[in-house]
Amino acid sequence: MTARDFDAIIIGSGPGGSTAADVLTAAGWSVVIFEKGRNHLIDVADPSRLTNDFSNDEIKFMARHFLGPDPLLEPRTFRSSEDDGERTHTGEVNTVPSTVGGGGTHADGKVPRFREDDFRLLSEQGPMDGATVADWPIAYDDLEPAYAEAERLIGVAGEAGANPFAARRSGPYPMPPGAPMYGALLTSAAAEKHGWNPYPAPTAVNSVPYDDRPACNNCGFCAFFGCPIHAKGDPVASLRRALMTGRAQLRAETFVSRIIVNNGRATGVEYIGPDGVTRTERASHVILAAGGLETPRLLLLSGFEHQLIGGNLMFHYQTYVMGIMPMRVHGHKGRSVTHVHDDFIVPDLDSTAAARDAGLPWFKGGMVEHAGAAHPLTEAKLAPWGSAHKDTMRRSQMREHLWGFCMQGEDLPQLTNRVDLDPAVRDVRGFPAIRVTYKPHKHEQVASDYYAAQMEDCLRTAGAEVTFVATSPGLIGPIPISRHVAGTTRMGRDPATSVCDEWGRVHAAPNVVVADSSLFPTGAGYGPTLTLVALAIRNMRALASERGG
Amino acid sequence: MPAYFTDDQFRVVEAVCARLIPTDDDPGATEAGVARYIDGLLGAFNFDPPRIWAGGAFSGRFGGSPGFASFHRLSPLDELAWRVRIEGSLGMPEREWNGPVEGLQERYAAGLKLLGDDFADADADEQDRRLLEHHEFTALVYEHACEGMYGAPEYGGNRDRAGWSYIGFEGDVQPRGYTDEEVSQP
Numbered sequence: 001m002t003a004r005d006f007d008a009i010i011i012g013s014g015p016g017g018s019t020a021a022d023v024l025t026a027a028g029w030s031v032v033i034f035e036k037g038r039n040h041l042i043d044v045a046d047p048s049r050l051t052n053d054f055s056n057d058e059i060k061f062m063a064r065h066f067l068g069p070d071p072l073l074e075p076r077t078f079r080s081s082e083d084d085g086e087r088t089h090t091g092e093v094n095t096v097p098s099t100v101g102g103g104g105t106h107a108d109g110k111v112p113r114f115r116e117d118d119f120r121l122l123s124e125q126g127p128m129d130g131a132t133v134a135d136w137p138i139a140y141d142d143l144e145p146a147y148a149e150a151e152r153l154i155g156v157a158g159e160a161g162a163n164p165f166a167a168r169r170s171g172p173y174p175m176p177p178g179a180p181m182y183g184a185l186l187t188s189a190a191a192e193k194h195g196w197n198p199y200p201a202p203t204a205v206n207s208v209p210y211d212d213r214p215a216c217n218n219c220g221f222c223a224f225f226g227c228p229i230h231a232k233g234d235p236v237a238s239l240r241r242a243l244m245t246g247r248a249q250l251r252a253e254t255f256v257s258r259i260i261v262n263n264g265r266a267t268g269v270e271y272i273g274p275d276g277v278t279r280t281e282r283a284s285h286v287i288l289a290a291g292g293l294e295t296p297r298l299l300l301l302s303g304f305e306h307q308l309i310g311g312n313l314m315f316h317y318q319t320y321v322m323g324i325m326p327m328r329v330h331g332h333k334g335r336s337v338t339h340v341h342d343d344f345i346v347p348d349l350d351s352t353a354a355a356r357d358a359g360l361p362w363f364k365g366g367m368v369e370h371a372g373a374a375h376p377l378t379e380a381k382l383a384p385w386g387s388a389h390k391d392t393m394r395r396s397q398m399r400e401h402l403w404g405f406c407m408q409g410e411d412l413p414q415l416t417n418r419v420d421l422d423p424a425v426r427d428v429r430g431f432p433a434i435r436v437t438y439k440p441h442k443h444e445q446v447a448s449d450y451y452a453a454q455m456e457d458c459l460r461t462a463g464a465e466v467t468f469v470a471t472s473p474g475l476i477g478p479i480p481i482s483r484h485v486a487g488t489t490r491m492g493r494d495p496a497t498s499v500c501d502e503w504g505r506v507h508a509a510p511n512v513v514v515a516d517s518s519l520f521p522t523g524a525g526y527g528p529t530l531t532l533v534a535l536a537i538r539n540m541r542a543l544a545s546e547r548g549g
Numbered sequence: 550m551p552a553y554f555t556d557d558q559f560r561v562v563e564a565v566c567a568r569l570i571p572t573d574d575d576p577g578a579t580e581a582g583v584a585r586y587i588d589g590l591l592g593a594f595n596f597d598p599p600r601i602w603a604g605g606a607f608s609g610r611f612g613g614s615p616g617f618a619s620f621h622r623l624s625p626l627d628e629l630a631w632r633v634r635i636e637g638s639l640g641m642p643e644r645e646w647n648g649p650v651e652g653l654q655e656r657y658a659a660g661l662k663l664l665g666d667d668f669a670d671a672d673a674d675e676q677d678r679r680l681l682e683h684h685e686f687t688a689l690v691y692e693h694a695c696e697g698m699y700g701a702p703e704y705g706g707n708r709d710r711a712g713w714s715y716i717g718f719e720g721d722v723q724p725r726g727y728t729d730e731e732v733s734q735p
Contacts, residue, residue: 038624052616055605056721059700066602070630075647090647179729217726228606228723253624274624327735332718334732376718380695385569385687386677390577393716426646428626 006032006249008285009269011256011298014102015154015529016516017289018235019536021242022153024287027544031242032249032281034271037068037099039252040226041236047243050213050236054105054226058377061225067106068098073428076293077435078479081416089479090425093436094315096291096483100252101226103291103483104235104529108223108336109204111156111234111530112367113147115167115345116140118524125347125362131412131441132312134521137493137502140167146534151202153241154533155210155233158202165197165342177338178207178216183329183403184339184370190462191370194454196343198370204234204529205335211237220373222336234529255429259286259302259512266512272429285543288506289515289536292485296419296518297434299489299499304508308499310420312413312487313436314523315480316366317444318472321455322404323464328396329403331373339370344407344451345525354450363447364410366525368455372403403464405455409448410525412441413487438480440473448474484528486517504539513539551585553592553654561661562587562690564669568676569687569694575715578694586697586706587690591635591654598622601631603703610710611725617703653689660686 007029010017021031040053060066068074076093079085096103117124119136127133148170151158158173160166177200180188188198205216216231230236242248253274260267260280268282288295296310344365347355355363379399383392395401417439421432452469459467472481491514492498495507504519506512515536517528524531551559566578566587578584593600602621609615623631629644637652638644661668663683668676680687697706699713701721707713713720 038627052606053604053621055603055607055617056723057603057605057617057701059696059704060602063696063700064601070627072630072633072650073626179732182733182735185733217724218729218732219723219726221721221723253626274626276625330731333727376699376713376716377695380699381692383695385680385691385694387571389570390573390575390715394575396716399716399718428629428646430646 006030006281006283008287009034009281009283010287010289011269012102012289012291012294012516013100013235013239013250014289014291014516015104015235015533016536017102017287018104018238018242019150019533020287020289020515020540021248022238023537023540024544025242025245025247027541028247029544030247032251032283034254034256034269035100035250035252036255037097037252039100039250041100041105042240042243042250044243044250047240050230050240052228054228056219056221056225056228058375062377067226069095071095074098075425075427075433077422077425077433079435079437080439080478081437086423087425087435093434093479094293094483094485096293096485100250101235101239104232105226106224107232107234107529109232109234110201110337110340110369110527111154111204112202112340112526113167114140114524114526114531115165117346118522121522125364128361128412128441128443131414131443133412134490134492136521137491143534143538144168144170146537147530149537150530150533154204154235154237155206156202156204157207159200162199163197163342165345173202175207175210178203178205178335179218179338181331181334181338183325183331183372186325186329186462187370187403187405187459188339190458191341193461194458196341198339198341201337201340201369203335204232206231206233216335218334220332220334221375234533256298257301257429257431259288259298261302261509264509266509284511286512287515288512291516292488292518293419293434293436295514295516296488297421300421301431304506306499306508308490308497310418310488311415312490313417313419313438313485314411314413314487314520315438315482316484316523316525317409317411317440317448318482319407319409319448319452320404320470321452321459321467322402322470323459323462323467324397324401325403325462325464327463328400329372330400331371331403332375332399336373337369337371341368344368351450355446358442358446360443360446363443363450364525365447365451366408366410369406369408371406374398374402404459404467407448407451407455408482408484408525408527409444411523412443413522414441419488484523486520486523486528489514489518490521491519492521503542504535513543515539551588551592552595553588557666558661559584559588560669561664561666564676565664565680565690566694566697568673568680569691570698576711578698580708581698581706581711582708583694583697583706586700586704587693589705590693591657593635594632596620599628599631600704601627603701607723608701608703608721610720611722613724617701656686656689660689
C-alpha cells in the first residue's frame with residue numbers, strides 16, 4: 001500500500017462523514033476525508049486541540065458567511081416548479097454550512113430519535129395522492145442500538161421517560177438536561193394546560209463536562225453560530241476521535257468533482273485542492289456524506305443515472321407561531337431550544353376528521369420547539385430606520401419579548417420536488433450549481449393550519465398579548481428555510497424504486513455508500529441528525545465487518 | 550482619515566447614518582462610529598489580514614484573551630469572493646464565472662452621488678426625502694448601519710458598545726456565559 005492509498009475516501013466532514021470516519025478508523029481502516037469548506041474546527045497537526053475560531057459574533061456568522069458556503073462562490077438556484085422556467089432565484093438557497101463539521105457546527109444540537117411509526121409511514125397511514133409515501137427498508141429496532149451508541153458518542157443531554165410519545169429506549173441519556181429557558185418554562189406550563197406533553201429537548205450540548213469538553217455556559221449564540229467552547233458534541237467528538245487514531249487524514253478546501261466508476265465499482269475520486277489543481281485519489285470504498293443537496297449533485301456530476309437521484313427532496317415544513325409576551329423572556333440567554341413537545345406527531349381522531357374535511361386521508365405534524373430570541377443585529381435589520389428605530393430597539397419585541405413555537409412539520413416526499421444541475425449557473429470552479437425545485441404538498445399546508453390555531457391558543461394561555469403565524473414556505477417566502485434536507489438518494493430494497501440499498505450502498509455501484517440524510521425514504525417530524533448518525537454507525541460497522549476489518 | 554471613502558464621501562455617509570439611526574437621549578449612529586464601520590467594510594483590503602472576519606474565541610470583554618482583534622487570514626477563494634463582493638468584478642474574466650457583479654464600492658459611489666454632494670448640509674426633512682427617493686441605496690446603507698451599530702466593536706463601529714448599552718444587551722458574553730439562574734428566572 002502506498003501513502004496515497006486509503007481503504008475509504010469520505011466526502012464531507014459533517015455529522016455523517018465524521019461518524020463514518022470514527023467507526024471505520026476504530027475498525028482499523030485508513031480514511032481520507034475531503035471537505036470543500038475551510039477548517040475552523042480542529043487542529044489537524046494536533047487533533048487533541050480544537051480551534052478558537054468560533055465566537056459570539058453576529059457580523060461574522062450572520063452577515064459574512066463565515067461557515068460558508070459563500071453564495072457568490074457556490075450559488076444555488078431555486079424555482080417552485082417547472083412552470084417557473086429555469087429559476088426564480090440565484091444565490092443563497094438552504095445553506096447548510098460548508099465547513100469542517102458541516103451542519104453540526106451551526107446547529108443548536110437538537111437530536112431527537114425518530115419514532116417506530118416513522119419507519120413505516122406507508123403501512124401505518126397509507127398512501128397519499130401526489131406523494132411517494134414509503135416504508136423504510138429497516139425498522140426502528142434495527143437502528144435502536146446505533147441510536148444509543150450515537151447518543152453516547154456525540155454526547156446527548158436528555159431525560160428518558162419524559163416524553164410519552166418517545167420510541168423505546170435501551171438506556172438513559174448520557175447526560176441530564178441543561179438549564180431550562182425562562183420562556184420555555186412559561187410555554188411548557190401552558191402546553192400542559194392544553195393537555196400536551198412538553199419535555200426537555202434532547203440536545204448534543206454538554207450539560208456537564210463530557211468527552212474532555214466543557215459544559216455549555218448558556219451564552220445564547222447557539223443556532224447559526226459555531227460554539228466557542230466546543231460544548232456542542234456533534235461532529236467535534238467523532239472527528240477528533242477519528243483523527244487521533246492516526247488513520248484519518250482531513251483535507252479541507254478540497255472539492256470532489258467526480259466519483260470515478262468502472263463497471264459498477266468506484267475506483268476513486270477526482271478532486272480540486274486549495275491550489276486549484278485537479279488530482280485523483282484511489283480507495284476501495286467511497287463514503288458519500290455531502291448532505292441532502294450536495295450528495296445527489298455529486299452523483300449527477302459523476303454520471304450516475306437514476307430518476308430518483310435528487311428526487312423526493314424533503315425539508316421540514318416549518319410553522320412559526322410567535323407571540324409578544326408582556327414580560328421580558330430574554331430568549332437570547334440559553335441553548336436556543338430547551339423544550340419541545342411531540343403531541344402533533346401522531347394523528348388522532350380529530351386530526352383525521354380535519355384531514356377528511358380537507359380532502360386528505362390523514363396528516364401528520366411534527367416536533368414543536370419552544371423558542372424565541374433574535375440577537376440585536378438580526379432584530380435591527382427588521383426594524384424601521386429613522387425616528388422609530390431607537391424606540392423599536394429599546395422595546396425589543398423580537399429579542400426580549402418574542403416567544404413561541406416552531407413546528408418541524410413532516411414534509412411528504414414528492415417526485416417533482418428535486419435537486420438537479422442548473423443548466424446555466426456555475427460555481428467558482430466551473431461546475432453546474434445545485435438547482436432546487438420545491439413546492440409543499442397540500443398535506444403540509446393543511447397540517448400546518450390545523451396545528452397553528454392550537455398553538456396560538458396555547459401562546460395566549462402563556463400570556464402572549466399578540467400572536468401571529470408564519471410558515472416556510474409561505475409568508476417567509478417560497479424557499480424553505482428549514483435546513484433539514486433529506487430524501488434525495490432514497491434507500492430501499494428494489495433498485496427500480498430506490499437509489500441505495502438498506503445498507504446505504506448505491507445499487508449501481510455498491511462500494512459507494514451514502515452516509516447522510518439523503519437516504520431517508522420519509523422525513524418524519526424530527527430533525528434528521530441523530531438518525532443519519534445512527535444509520536452511518538450501523539452501515540459503516542456492517543461495511544467494516546464485511547471486510548473482516 | 551477614512552480607509553476607503555474620500556473625506557467628502559465620508560461626511561455624506563455620516564449624515565446618512567445619522568438619519569437612519571438618529572441620536573436622541575441615547576447615542577446614535579454618529580456616536581457609535583457607524584460610518585467608520587462602513588468605511589472599514591469597503592476598505593477591508595487596505596488591511597493585512599483583510600478585515601472581513603474577526604478572530605475568536607473571545608473578545609476579552611467578559612474574560613479570556615481578546616481574540617476578536619486578530620482578523621482571520623483569508624483563503625484564496627475567500628479573498629476572491631470578498632474582493633468581488635466589495636470591489637465588483639471590474640470586467641476581469643476570473644471574477645465573472647456567472648457574469649458581471651457590481652461591487653459595494655461601485656454601489657456606494659453611485660448611491661452617494663444620487664443623494665447629492667450637499668446631502669450633509671441639507672435639512673433633516675430634505676435628507677429624509679432623498680433617502681426615501683433613493684430607497685434601494687438607503688436599504689443597503691441601513692443594513693450596514695445596523696451592523697456598525699450592533700455588531701462587535703472590533704469591526705470599527707459600536708464604539709464604546711454604544712449600540713448594545715442603550716438596548717441593555719450584554720454582548721459577547723463568552724467565556725462567562727449566563728448562569729443557570731439567569732437563563733431560567735424572569
